[in-house]
Amino acid sequence: MSDSVVTELQAALGPRLDFDEAALEACRTDRSGMYATGRPLVIVRAESIADVQATLRIAHAHGTPVVTRGAGSGLAGAAIAGDGEIVLSTERMRKIHEISVDNQLCVVEPGILNGELNAELAKHGLWWAPDPASKAISSVGGNIAMNAGGLLCTKYGVTREAVLALKVVLADGELLEVGHRTVKGVTGYDLCALMIGSEGTLGVIVEATLQLRPLVTGVVPTIGCYFPSIADAAACSAEITRRGLQPAIMELLDRHMLRAIANYTGIDFASRGEAYLLIQTDGHAALDEAESIAALARERGADVEVTTDPEAAASLVDVRRNGFLAVEAMGQAMLVEDVAVPRDRMVEMFDALDDIAERYGLFIATPSHAGDGNLHPTIVFEGSLDDVPEHVWQAASEMFTKALELGGTLSGEHGIGLLKRRWLGEELGMRQYELQQQIKRLFDPKDILNPGKVFAPEQ
Amino acid sequence: MSDSVVTELQAALGPRLDFDEAALEACRTDRSGMYATGRPLVIVRAESIADVQATLRIAHAHGTPVVTRGAGSGLAGAAIAGDGEIVLSTERMRKIHEISVDNQLCVVEPGILNGELNAELAKHGLWWAPDPASKAISSVGGNIAMNAGGLLCTKYGVTREAVLALKVVLADGELLEVGHRTVKGVTGYDLCALMIGSEGTLGVIVEATLQLRPLVTGVVPTIGCYFPSIADAAACSAEITRRGLQPAIMELLDRHMLRAIANYTGIDFASRGEAYLLIQTDGHAALDEAESIAALARERGADVEVTTDPEAAASLVDVRRNGFLAVEAMGQAMLVEDVAVPRDRMVEMFDALDDIAERYGLFIATPSHAGDGNLHPTIVFEGSLDDVPEHVWQAASEMFTKALELGGTLSGEHGIGLLKRRWLGEELGMRQYELQQQIKRLFDPKDILNPGKVFAPEQ
Structure with missing residues (x-):
């Protein structure tokens, strides 16, 4: 089964395939430190929309899972790939098709890095506002797939507010265009917003029309x-x-x-x-x-x-910048969390973190984006992300419960991926969880797009 | 059938029902000037979430259509109700539950008028940015259901950017909470954005958490x-x-x-x-x-x-303000259009409008929001919106086609409703149109929520 899908990919996309062992190994993990079980079949290094479509058509026919991967800088294991999965890399799709000063927009391929794009835009007096701390190493496609936040969101908004339109390849390989090239546009449901933050589970973002601002x-x-x-x-x-x-x-x-x-x-x-x-x-x-x-x-x-x-x-x-390096240098594994609470509940959240740290005997250091109540409690523990000790999960679980109790959320900007899927239902409630799964099935009836991410496989 | 649904509504919601002839008649139209065929069964004047849930439960059991209606200021016939339909009015649901200066948010019921809310917010130095020209007469719920634009969008964004969370009653009466109380939040798909602009076809907005700005x-x-x-x-x-x-x-x-x-x-x-x-x-x-x-x-x-x-x-x-009054005073019917084009194509759109006016022998006056390329070509014609002459539709149709050709959209901010449903497929393309319809069926399998709006009934 997996042999024949690879054979077909080879016939259709030969020079784009990468079987290098180190490269396959690298796709098993991301910046969360989690690892997928086993190793992916192959990496398709797509260079065009047609490449992505061909990959999806073949994968769809075979029912083979596809994990879309940008720069691999995710913090929730959303783009890690393992046994029997195809990695669809957008790293080579990094062209800027257009920069329009008059319309304050640009049209880009998904693999371009945020920082790389902004360096180019700056020459035109323009700026794409999403500003994740990872901007030097994270791709625009990844930023969109995760609805990335960052340091500037209170004043300048999250990624969703900076995307006008998307081209998306659907699970069966068909190309869909959603959104508008204009600032305004209200023709039916906002499928562009639905794609933003969908973590590779509804389609593959292959082109983005981004709303820009004058450089400050x-x-x-x-x-x-x-x-x-x-x-x-x-x-x-x-x-x-x-x-x-x-x-x-x-x-x-x-x-x-x-x-x-x-x-x-x-x-x-x-x-x-x-x-x-x-x-x-x-x-x-x-x-x-x-x-x-x-x-x-x-x-x-x-x-x-x-x-x-x-x-x-x-x-x-x-x-501030030395924060994670300092914690990393403590030489043990760390679990970077990402709760957000209403601004006026931040002190309560900090107090709860102290309490949790004490009760579980853990070191928890917390940087936060105070402007929008987004905290990154970072739990340092002995072990690895592959095998998180149960008391660490319990501590994380208490954190999430507390954030929800304060009117917050268990993920402000890092997403669900694998890391938090077991808590998603708690936040969404059963009906919303079901509706979201139904939307997933509607877009991807064979469950080949990043399966097991966001939603835990049904038992 | 319609007798028994009314009997049940009466038993459950007696004092909330309104059978007044003039009131029923008023619900047949909106500010577009279109009229629904026939007259609705009854108006339910909901005063609480429970009222809305009760209405939907009964309507759902009977398969009776429900048209949710705020202030009736729509320009696309999205909230007009006719034969065999229940009008669910949110006009009495206009409480402000909370204004939080610390979190720069407020929690309101949907029936409150935009202007009314902003007058209250101003006392706290706050402001809800959506600024449709109708703000004195349009409700917050209606603004959200239409993803209203207005005059300030280029600088301050559209309605979608100013809504944090919603409570929505689903077709079967269940209450759903979507979105977050925090500025950031990425837990699964953005169903809050999906609801915004859905024109009453996916659920009934019964409470909104709005993101505010400091008053400028x-x-x-x-x-x-x-x-x-x-x-x-x-x-x-x-x-x-x-x-x-x-x-x-x-x-x-x-x-x-x-x-x-x-x-x-x-x-x-x-x-x-x-x-x-x-x-x-x-x-x-x-x-x-x-x-x-x-x-x-x-x-x-x-x-x-x-x-x-x-x-x-x-x-x-x-x-500017006298524009529509001046055209209205020309004493004939008018069709207010709402195309948007990329800013650098505006002149081409104006030229096309001149050409269309000349070829069809029509008077077309056009105010526009130049900052975001949103034009409101207003066609003056003899007749009424109930019975638009075919050459007027043809002129409108040419306008839409031109706007699409220029990379624009057939509705910047007024929505689709009844007025533009026949052109929606042209803009979305077949696959997206189908996906949108599938989402509609997923949320509303019995097609009781504002049926026939946005999507034309299938033949």
């Missing part, structure tokens, strides 16, 4: 604030929002993260406070806003630095 | 520019966008509209130019942006007025 120019002041407690820092960030100030970036690190960073860098950040709030403002009001924010933070007891000097700014930003 | 304060300069030609005006508006300037409002009226307004108001606008570009800027850079825009318009040959005086501004804005 001018000074970007950076404000670093050390607060006596996480509650003080969170209260200050809430007050910033309440006053209608609109930081571009507003990141909050807890004391565990600060200690890990202090250990890693040798610089004693932790002694300056229990929580670090990092803010950048941009646009026409950047300087005014920065001044108001700094004054507010000082009033509320913070040790504050403000700078417009790029080097000094970099050192303030580096504190 | 400060001076709002208004710029009125009369250009020698529509091409000059469109080129100027394109140049404004190209330079990264971000007007809040950018409206463009063609010479036919200007003449109608001149006739209506007695003020000779038309002699000042062939096209009127109306711009407002807001936010921190409002004055700078207004200055740059005025200079640019003058360079390009426009007769320009700029003002920050509210009264003078009102008179500039009134030119």
